[in-house]
Amino acid sequence: MVKAVVLGASGGIGQPLSLLLKASPLVDELSLYDVVNTPGVTADLSHISSIAVRAPEIIQGPVAKRQQKITGYLPAEDGLKKALTGADVVLIPAGIPRKPGMTRDDLFKINAGIVRDLVKGIAEYSPKAFILVISNPVNSTVPIAAEVMKQAGVFDPKRLFGVTTLDVVRAETFVQDITGEKDPSKTVIPVIGGHSGETIVPLFSLAKPAVKIPAEKLAPLIKRVQFGGDEVVEAKGGAGSATLSMAYAGFRFAEKVIKAVKGEKGIVEPTFVYLPGVTGGDEIAKETGVDYFSVPVELGPSGAEKATNILPNVDDEEKKLLEACKTGLKGSIEKGVEFVHNPPPK
Numbered sequence: 001m002v003k004a005v006v007l008g009a010s011g012g013i014g015q016p017l018s019l020l021l022k023a024s025p026l027v028d029e030l031s032l033y034d035v036v037n038t039p040g041v042t043a044d045l046s047h048i049s050s051i052a053v054r055a056p057e058i059i060q061g062p063v064a065k066r067q068q069k070i071t072g073y074l075p076a077e078d079g080l081k082k083a084l085t086g087a088d089v090v091l092i093p094a095g096i097p098r099k100p101g102m103t104r105d106d107l108f109k110i111n112a113g114i115v116r117d118l119v120k121g122i123a124e125y126s127p128k129a130f131i132l133v134i135s136n137p138v139n140s141t142v143p144i145a146a147e148v149m150k151q152a153g154v155f156d157p158k159r160l161f162g163v164t165t166l167d168v169v170r171a172e173t174f175v176q177d178i179t180g181e182k183d184p185s186k187t188v189i190p191v192i193g194g195h196s197g198e199t200i201v202p203l204f205s206l207a208k209p210a211v212k213i214p215a216e217k218l219a220p221l222i223k224r225v226q227f228g229g230d231e232v233v234e235a236k237g238g239a240g241s242a243t244l245s246m247a248y249a250g251f252r253f254a255e256k257v258i259k260a261v262k263g264e265k266g267i268v269e270p271t272f273v274y275l276p277g278v279t280g281g282d283e284i285a286k287e288t289g290v291d292y293f294s295v296p297v298e299l300g301p302s303g304a305e306k307a308t309n310i311l312p313n314v315d316d317e318e319k320k321l322l323e324a325c326k327t328g329l330k331g332s333i334e335k336g337v338e339f340v341h342n343p344p345p346k
């Protein structure tokens with residue numbers, strides 16, 4: 001039985017993400033939490049006739065179908081506690097999005113506190129849940145989540161993920177314009193580092209199968225992946241940032257976590273993790289000089305089971321990108337850690 005929870009479920013990402021989770025046969029129970037509108041979103045989704053299935057290829061035995069359960073809560077009457085109790089996977093897209101001219105770091109002032117308080121709830125009501133952080137700035141909100149869990153004495157680094165899948169999805173999509181690949185999701189492109197501008201490092205030299213990118217097209221392609229978020233923010237003209245593509249990406253990552261937990265083998269996905277807590281991560285932390293980094297991670301029943309060090313395989317141009325990435329990441333990580341230990345006065 002899998003209970004998935006969305007914190008920030010009424011928002012631009014929260015609603016389509018909840019729809020995808022409601023339509024997924026991997027989810028038995030879906031619980032929605034937001035400071036507004038959850039009764040409406042929950043009532044709406046509750047009319048969908050989807051069912052939960054235990055696929056025989058994942059779990060031995062005959063296919064068992066069950067009716068899904070959906071619940072929705074507001075903060076009143078212990079809503080957060082009720083939403084989180086019994087949670088297996090918690091996705092957090094709560095918080096404000098960017099407007100044109102803003103950086104993700106400009107969101108820190110408001111979103112840092114939102115993520116801290118929601119993770120305090122997770123530490124109390126569902127400390128063993130897998131936590132998938134979507135709220136920006138991810139480079140800081142994931143360290144915030146880790147510090148809150150540490151303070152509560154329940155931090156398991158294998159269970160905390162910064163969702164960077166949208167960068168992978170963008171790399172797959174944008175490279176298609178050059179290669180003409182008909183099914184972009186068949187091209188695996190590792191995107192490592194963090195989730196903002198130059199901290200996003202797509203590694204086209206390590207694409208599988210290999211891709212041929214003309215030299216003059218490579219730099220613009222890398223830039224487009226790094227600044228893909230800005231493209232959407234500009235196009236929306238003040239109405240927010242990527243929501244639909246993010247819901248797709250968030251669901252894609254959540255589905256992989258759930259499948260791995262259910263026993264499916266060989267699932268490897270880039271995700272922003274606390275390196276010292278994941279097997280293989282120490283070496284990467286030493287090489288990058290930072291404790292948090294997105295790398296391809298093997299997922300399994302206990303979560304992030306192994307971090308893959310692909311740094312020795314990158315080419316010289318990518319090495320330069322990595323230098324800029326490390327510098328950018330360091331400050332954002334420290335800012336998140338500091339926020340939990342020395343919160344600014346209210």
Ligand SMILES: NC(=O)c1ccc[n+]([C@@H]2O[C@H](COP(=O)([O-])OP(=O)(O)OC[C@H]3O[C@@H](n4cnc5c(N)ncnc54)[C@H](O)[C@@H]3O)[C@@H](O)[C@H]2O)c1
Pocket residue numbers: 007008009010011012013014033034035036093094095096097098107111114118133134135136137138163164165166167195240241242243246
């Ligand atoms: N990781 C990524 O790749 C990625 C991609 C896109 C957007 N984002 C980030 O996701 C966040 C959400 O974006 P959006 O477009 O859905 O924004 P949105 O404003 O449409 O929705 C955010 C929702 O969070 C809710 N919320 C606010 N405070 C809350 C709290 N304390 N508890 C519960 N819910 C709360 C709001 O009521 C709202 O419904 C932003 O920070 C955005 O930058 C991340």
Ligand SMILES: O=C(O)C[C@H](O)C(=O)O
Pocket residue numbers: 097098104136166228229230232233241242
């Ligand atoms: O760009 C943003 O602010 C949202 C998100 O991080 C994205 O990459 O689309």
